Amino acid sequence: MPQKEIVLSGMRPTGEQHIGNYFGAVRQWISIQNQYKCYFMVADLHSLTTLKTTKNIKEKTREMVTTWIAAGLNPKKSTIFLQSAVPEHGELSSILATLLPVSMLELNPTYKEMVAENPKAGSFGILNYPVLQAADILIYKASRVPIGKDQDPHLEISREIARRFNHRFGKIFPEPQSLFDEVPKIYSLTHPQKKMSKSHGSDSYVALLDSPDKIRSKIKRAVTDSGSAIKYDSINKPAVSHLLDIFYLVSETPIKKLEIKYKNSGYAEFKNDLAEAIIAHLAPIQKKYRELAKNPKKIEKILKEGSNKARLKAQKTMAEVKSKIGLLQF
């Protein structure tokens, strides 16, 4: 039987999970668990570059992993682990950091954006972010990385690092490629030009664990476009188009059909039905979450076992890396 390709992806434990994280990442992860050998990582070290405080990071980590499993990620199929529990990521990262000129990292769009927003935010950790990400991927020799388009520059840096290592020391790393051409992108309910994120306040996103009433009120308040027609037109009617995207994802009703159905209704009816469709879609995940959350030790055990498993593979790769470089090992 041919070996399954290796997949790695990660998410920072920045707090409440929302439907953007779910449809943009976790649902994809769930769908490929049988096909690939998958590693899914809590990128807690990466989150240090952006978190204002690490106060609740333990709870955020547990909560995020609980939502993953509630949604259908299966620890029997996939290795679910904690980045900081596998110290080899940092070890490899410090070796990979010697392969690229700083000037190349300074061109990374995420870095440029953060420094433009806040010149004091330009820590070495932020500059080094894509190098640590390359280590995350390469240490498992992952050839596929399921992530959204916004991560393309990071993946390009990972490939550049892999090429440079292979060229200089001998080929051991695949050049990782993204896994999906198209990942659904969910937009903010209050800032329809922006991706859904927690940074625009809690009315701008639907959290996976929001109560039905909260979902109804957030959807009711979601920004719409001028003119009442419910029509998919991402240029002239971005807000309604984004709501239609969500409606499609939660109901699996094609957008064309939704347009026909709501042709003669106003926003109120459309939004009302959308909210109910979201509530129905999230109900089984929320139910499973509540069951799992009763037993946080079980979640920790999953992470611990996953991290131990990941670590064995990471140690193996590190030995190979050291041997290729020619470092003394005992």
Ligand code: TRP
């Ligand atoms: N940078 C990713 C994000 O913000 C998180 C991440 C860290 C990641 N390491 C990774 C994603 C390795 C894929 C592979 O979403």
